[in-house]
Amino acid sequence: MKPFRSAAVAVLIWTAVVAAAQDKPALNPSAALDPSAAKALAGIRGSEAYGYVERLTSPEYAGRYTGHEGYTAAARWAAGLFKKWGLKPIDLKTGYLLPYSSPYTIVRSAEMTLIAPDGKTETKLEPNVDFLPLFYTDSGKAEAGLVFAGWGISAPDLNYDDYAGLDVRGKFILCFRGQPDRADRRFEYYDEHRTRMKTARDKGALGLIYIYPKPISNPNGDWQPGFLPAMISEKAADTILKEVGSGSADLKKALTAYRRPIGFDLKSKIRYEVVSEHHPDGTGYNVAGYVEGFDPALRKEVIVIGGHFDHDGLHMGFLFPGADDNASGSASVMEIAQAFAELPRKPKRSVAFVLFGGEEMGLQGSTYFAGHPPAIFTKIDAMFNYDMTGEGDGAWGGVTEEALRQAFLAADKHVGILRGLELMHGPAGVRGSDFAPFMEKGITAASFGSNGPHLAYHEVGDTIYRINPSIMADIAKVSFLAGLIWANR
Numbered sequence: 001m002k003p004f005r006s007a008a009v010a011v012l013i014w015t016a017v018v019a020a021a022q023d024k025p026a027l028n029p030s031a032a033l034d035p036s037a038a039k040a041l042a043g044i045r046g047s048e049a050y051g052y053v054e055r056l057t058s059p060e061y062a063g064r065y066t067g068h069e070g071y072t073a074a075a076r077w078a079a080g081l082f083k084k085w086g087l088k089p090i091d092l093k094t095g096y097l098l099p100y101s102s103p104y105t106i107v108r109s110a111e112m113t114l115i116a117p118d119g120k121t122e123t124k125l126e127p128n129v130d131f132l133p134l135f136y137t138d139s140g141k142a143e144a145g146l147v148f149a150g151w152g153i154s155a156p157d158l159n160y161d162d163y164a165g166l167d168v169r170g171k172f173i174l175c176f177r178g179q180p181d182r183a184d185r186r187f188e189y190y191d192e193h194r195t196r197m198k199t200a201r202d203k204g205a206l207g208l209i210y211i212y213p214k215p216i217s218n219p220n221g222d223w224q225p226g227f228l229p230a231m232i233s234e235k236a237a238d239t240i241l242k243e244v245g246s247g248s249a250d251l252k253k254a255l256t257a258y259r260r261p262i263g264f265d266l267k268s269k270i271r272y273e274v275v276s277e278h279h280p281d282g283t284g285y286n287v288a289g290y291v292e293g294f295d296p297a298l299r300k301e302v303i304v305i306g307g308h309f310d311h312d313g314l315h316m317g318f319l320f321p322g323a324d325d326n327a328s329g330s331a332s333v334m335e336i337a338q339a340f341a342e343l344p345r346k347p348k349r350s351v352a353f354v355l356f357g358g359e360e361m362g363l364q365g366s367t368y369f370a371g372h373p374p375a376i377f378t379k380i381d382a383m384f385n386y387d388m389t390g391e392g393d394g395a396w397g398g399v400t401e402e403a404l405r406q407a408f409l410a411a412d413k414h415v416g417i418l419r420g421l422e423l424m425h426g427p428a429g430v431r432g433s434d435f436a437p438f439m440e441k442g443i444t445a446a447s448f449g450s451n452g453p454h455l456a457y458h459e460v461g462d463t464i465y466r467i468n469p470s471i472m473a474d475i476a477k478v479s480f481l482a483g484l485i486w487a488n489r
Contacts, residue, residue, distance in 0.1 A: 037484070040339040044476045046469030049331040053390065053472075054464050056309075056330065057321035064322060065219070065313025066357040066364070067104035067282025075285045075309065078355055081334065085341040087289030090352065090374045100368040102284030102358050105223050107133050107315040110274040112230065115143070117243050117267035123236075128215060128318050128460065130236045133274050134193075134229040135219035135315060141273040142206050142228065145171045146240065146266040150255055151178055152208060153190045154199050160187075162261045169204030172228075172270050174237065176252055177210050180259040185427070193221040194362070201227045207272070211237040211248050216458035217312035217320045220362050223278045230272065240268045284310075284357035286365045288374075291340050293487065295348035300378040302350040303487050305479070306366070307333045307386035308359030308434050312458060323464050324454060328390025328472050330355050335476035336483065347487035349381060356434050359387075366434035370441055382486060385435035385447040389475045390467040392451035394419035399446040400439060404486060408446070411481030417474040419451055448475055 055061075055077070062070030079096035082089075089095045110133045114123040125131045150162035152175035160180060175196075179187035189195055200208040207228035215231045234248040241247055243266060255262055287309060293299035307329035311322025321327075337353035340346070352374075358364030373380055382404065389395070395417045399405045405421055412418045424445070428436035435445040450471045456462040 036344050040342045041477060041480060043342060044335045044339050044473050044480065046473035049328075049335050049472040049476070050464075050467060050469035052331040052334055053323050053327040053467050056327040057323045057464050059319065063313040063320045064309060064311045065104060065106075066284040066310045066361055067102040067279060068106070068313060070313070071310055071357065072283075072285065075287050075355070075357070078287045078309065078330075078334070082287065082289035082337065082353070085338050087337060087341055087353065088292060090288045090290060090376065096287055096289050098286040098288055098369070099283050100286070100357075100365065102282045102361070102364060103223065103278070103280045104219070104282045104361075105136050105276050105278045106313065107135055107137060108275045108277065109316055110230075111272070112232075113271040114236065114239055115269040115271060123239060125232065125236055127316055129233070130215070131230055131232045132215035132217065133276070133315075134210075134221060134231060135217065135312065136221040136223045137207075137228050137230065137274050137276050138223060138225055138278065139274060139276050140226060140228050143269060143271040144206050145269050146174050147171050147263065148174045148241075148251070148266060149263045150261050151176055151180060151191075152196045152200060153179060153187070154203075155187065155190045158186055160261065162263055163203060164261055164263070166263045166265070168200070171205060172272070173200050173205045173208045174211065174240070174266070175208065176255065177212070180255070193218070197221050197224065197227065197229055209270070217315070218458065219312055219360050223280075228272060228274055230274075240266060243267055284365055286357055286369055287355040288352060288369075289337070290350050290352035291343070291346050293348050293350040294346050298348045299350050300376075301381040302352050302374075302377040302379070303381050303483060304352050304354055304369075304383045304438070305333055305336055305386075305483060306354035306356055306383065306434060308357070308365065309355035310357050310360055310365075312360055318460050320458065320460060321463055323462050323467050324390040325388050325457060325462060326359070328467060329386035329388060329449070332386045332389045332472050332476045332479070335473060336480050339476070339480045340483070347484055349487040350377065351483060351487055359434055363432070363434060363437055367437040370437035370443075380438065380443050382444040382446070383435055383438035384479060384483065385433055385445065386449070386475065386479070387433040387447065388449040388454060389472050390450060391454055392468065392471060394451040395448055395471070395475050395478070396420045396451055397446060397448040398422045398424040400424050401444050404444055404446055404482075407485040408478065408482045411478045411485060414481060415474050415478040417471070417478055448479065450475065
């Protein structure tokens with residue numbers, strides 16, 4: 001990362017903001033506005049962004065599940081808009097659609113029943129209320145015992161093993177998502193869904209069942225033959241845990257407080273049947289276009305402005321539309337893209353706009369893009385990420401460089417939407433968004449979202465009716481200004 005000289009930066013930021021302010025002059029009535037930039041900013045409209053979210057969350061696109069035909073149809077629609085706006089395609093062979101391998105699984109049906117220790121009392125769980133399969137499950141049917149295994153982590157190199165003394169062969173594992181010590185980054189690999197699931201299967205378990213406050217959709221994992229992962233609510237888990245005189249809240253509190261494994265066999269059983277279709281040859285797409293910089297010495301450097309385009313699909317008759325997560329962030333990116341496309345004079349550096357696939361499956365699209373940067377550019381100069389920009393009345397963000405932070409703060413003087421903007425340090429970890437693969441490569445990064453409350457995260461209720469059009473537009477406006485500042489420095 002290049003060091004910034006504060007005096008030069010102050011002059012540069014002020015000059016760029018004056019030249020590219022937006023349509024809220026009351027915040028800085030003395031600033032002179034460049035007419036072309038002001039016109040582009042005026043074109044960023046909440047009503048238009050809202051229309052994009054409404055289109056993306058329609059049944060036509062079936063929850064934009066990467067690899068599925070619904071996602072591909074949505075990607076083609078967005079590519080058509082990029083072409084209409086005059087963005088250049090990044091790849092002359094594939095156009096605006098950049099393909100990569102993306103296996104996926106569709107769950108058709110599932111039933112789960114709890115069997116009490118007496119072997120007679122049965123409690124049938126309600127789908128999407130008491131339980132949900134994880135969306136990378138195989139098909140199968142089993143009635144088997146249960147073993148509680150803390151966080152479901154086996155990390156002998158860290159002297160920690162939730163499986164110590166437990167025989168999980170032919171049984172279902174019950175555990176929480178998380179790790180013994182959130183501050184110890186060495187555990188992050190073991191907290192990945194893929195690591196946890198592979199460990200459980202390698203130890204002979206039939207499946208792993210997460211305990212969450214309530215079931216939410218989750219496609220972030222690998223299909224494994226014969227393995228049946230799922231999720232149950234804390235309420236359902238408490239029904240099971242009655243036999244040990246405890247509850248899920250007490251167990252989680254103890255695991256967090258003592259940071260030591262807690263595991264035991266249970267007398268209760270689970271009867272579980274799931275029907276799914278696995279598609280190992282699925283193809284995902286990043287949707288990408290760019291405006292070319294005017295400076296011959298800098299136009300081969302590119303700023304990537306992106307957000308994930310996908311969500312969790314249609315399973316068991318339940319549509320997960322993903323309005324806030326992340327049709328909203330996609331709409332913000334699209335508004336920024338159109339504003340840049342309308343500038344008669346482009347910035348010094350090129351600016352690319354990428355709608356990533358496969359974020360919900362583990363940052364797949366952004367990881368592929370960061371690992372296979374377009375050959376037409378010599379350097380990815382920075383990456384701005386937008387994830388869940390649709391709810392609330394303000395925006396929060398994080399950046400990896402103080403200079404970029406100052407650029408956004410200067411831009412926000414004309415918008416007034418930022419409620420917090422912190423410096424991000426170190427790797428993003430397993431819970432990061434699409435900025436993480438870029439950040440891990442040492443690329444300057446920023447990530448923004450709205451302040452929520454995001455109440456229907458990964459639920460069927462994440463619909464258009466939760467979306468605030470103005471917040472998406474204002475986040476796009478401050479980002480357009482900051483993008484001009486950064487691209488012209």
